[in-house]
Amino acid sequence: MAAPSQPQKSTYDVIVIGAGIQGSFTAYHLAQRHKDTLLLEQFLLPHSRGSSHGQSRIIRSAYPQECYSRMMPESFRLWQQLEAETGTTLYRQTGLVLLGPPGEPELEACRRSLGVDEVLDAAALAQRFPGFRLQAGQVAVLDSTAGVLFADRALRAAQEVFRRHGGTLRDGEKVLRIEPGPTVTVTTTAGVYRAPLLIITAGAWTGAFVEQLGLRLPLQPLRIDVCYWREKQPGSAGLGSVSPCFLTLGLSQAPHGIYGLPSIEYPGLMKVCHHNGSPTDPEKRDQASSSTPRPDIATLSSFISSYLPGLETQPAVMETCLYTNTPDEDFILDQHPKFSNIVIGAGFSGHGFKLAPVVGKLLCELSLGEEPSYNMAPFAISRFPGVLGAAL
Ligand SMILES: Cc1cc2nc3c(=O)[nH]c(=O)nc-3n(C[C@H](O)[C@H](O)[C@H](O)COP(=O)(O)OP(=O)(O)OC[C@H]3O[C@@H](n4cnc5c(N)ncnc54)[C@H](O)[C@@H]3O)c2cc1C
Ligand SMILES: O=C(O)[C@@H]1CCCCN1
Structure with missing residues (x-):
């Protein structure tokens, strides 16, 4: 009663x-x-x-803008404090690679924000993380402090x-x-x-x-498609749960950036998403019809076939989330x-x-x-x- x-x-x-x-x-x-x-x-x-x-968000020290990179050491400490206060694991260190053309201004700013960084060319990246293929002339900057927060x-x-x-x-x-x-x-x-x-x-x-x-x-609220992509052969391509997070900067086919996280939410499915979406009203976001063209998915499929060839090129799971963007x-x-x-x-x-x-x-x-x-x-x-x- x-x-x-x-x-x-x-x-x-x-x-x-x-x-x-x-x-x-x-x-x-x-x-x-x-x-x-x-x-x-x-x-x-x-x-x-x-x-x-959802279960995952990227945490990283690399930031192009100083106003955020300055806050990151304290943020890492406060996340650890919350883990200690609740006896829960909230963070998994996976590292993160920033992918882009050398000299790209945001990539350079991220490098500077790291203090100690590691720049990998296509061959070095493929050796370290065999699931990834860089395009000719591109580089990867490694932020080894980065990882996944269990959201x-x-x-x-x-x-x-x-x-x-x-x-x-x-x-x-x-x-x-x-x-x-x-x-x-x-x-x-x-x-x-x-x-x-x-x-x-x-x-x-x-x-x-x-x-x-x-x-x-x-x-501006944006409706974001959150896509998960299946490994063609689970565990075989250096992807899945052993992959680092990644984020692209300055790619002409995806100027807003594409990012990915290892398989954490769903076994064998990597989260790879476009850092952009369609303007929406949070009260009406489900009214977009399922036949509406999804240019984001086409961009992601094409990115995956070039950069992550161990993944299938159609999403296995799709969810939605909201961004709220300022100009x-x-x-x-x-x-x-x-x-x-x-x-x-x-x-x-x-x-x-x-x-x-x-x-x-x-x-x-x-x-x-x-x-x-x-x-x-x-x-x-x-x-x-x-x-x-x-x-x-
Ligand atoms: C797909 C996706 C991927 C992302 N990836 C990353 C990442 O990798 N790393 C990272 O750092 N960030 C990431 N973000 C961003 C991050 O998740 C958001 O910045 C953050 O969750 C925003 O939190 P919030 O509290 O402002 O909004 P919300 O979580 O939406 O909270 C606002 C709350 O207010 C409530 N509310 C609204 N109106 C009222 C009302 N009238 N009365 C009472 N309650 C009300 C809502 O119901 C809601 O619960 C990502 C976001 C998305 C969508
Ligand atoms: O905040 C982050 O680290 C990521 C970058 C890519 C888009 C989603 N958010």
Whole structure:
């Protein structure tokens, strides 16, 4: 028999909207700082309707932009801390090869970010990782620190520690309305909550959601096809579970990049995807008909026949996921330009998972009015002119 229900608590120090990886890590840091925190999620957990689901994400030190490569040492440390706190393995070191033409500016910037790097030509790459074929003149830069984060497990772990530190997570509760003010009032499908501080980490829903606060952020949700490709002969081609992750830079046939991860989610199936997708509305993403042409799949098939000849050239499993892109593909981590007690974390542009421990820390610092641990200029809302509606 169910216990008699307690009257629902309605006031908190901080409310966080959206329990994806960014909101969950933000809540994790707040709870560790002894802030009485409410984390609200519209769907019942776990769910696969946002950006943080699935079993695998790449983590790497190599980054073309310094603002991210500077954060990576701390991010690796915080992931290890979460592993220790929960007694769970969240990371497998596999290495990552960046593939591209020598001298390509982003490839060079990644090399510099590594400090110690290793550059392999086609023959050296084939010897080290026999599943890969480079095209004539291309090179591979090896980031040996890189690997795979177990995404679903990581999300659960961050939420578990949050709760252990006294945090309240309410799922299946969609936020309908926010009333700004010195105390922010948040109305959900199940209740009304108040707090002096609010953090919005609503993933692909953020753009439409913050319009009620007079903000027009340039956030574009993209529907991403997540494809898994079968090894022709399981275990024989130096692919599968022993493969490193990879990422292409500066390839003319895929200017946005193609990336891959070893077989982790499904035995014998490597994840190889295009770092791009089609504009969508997160509420309507399933309305694309199955007969819609999929140029991404053709690009991937052709890439696989040239670079990964040990894989079949038609995907064995296809899933979907959402990116939320900004025009420059840098994150938005900032206070609302008019309501400084409302902080927004959004626009993770398909590369935010690995950095979530640091993103959560920064959003926590911003909302508590502390000096952020990193330079926040690359993430400021003010880099986009005209975002504040005339009504405010
Ligand atoms: C296919 C794919 C591959 C990727 N690969 C990598 C990778 O290799 N490495 C890497 O670092 N990153 C990668 N990323 C990016 C990374 O996964 C995302 O940056 C990250 O998951 C974004 O998390 P989020 O918390 O912002 O969004 P989400 O996980 O979508 O969380 C937002 C949450 O807010 C909730 N919400 C929205 N509106 C409301 C509301 N009104 N009320 C209550 N709740 C609400 C949503 O339901 C959702 O759960 C990849 C992403 C995809 C899709
Ligand atoms: O963040 C990453 O490392 C990868 C790069 C390729 C696209 C998906 N995200």
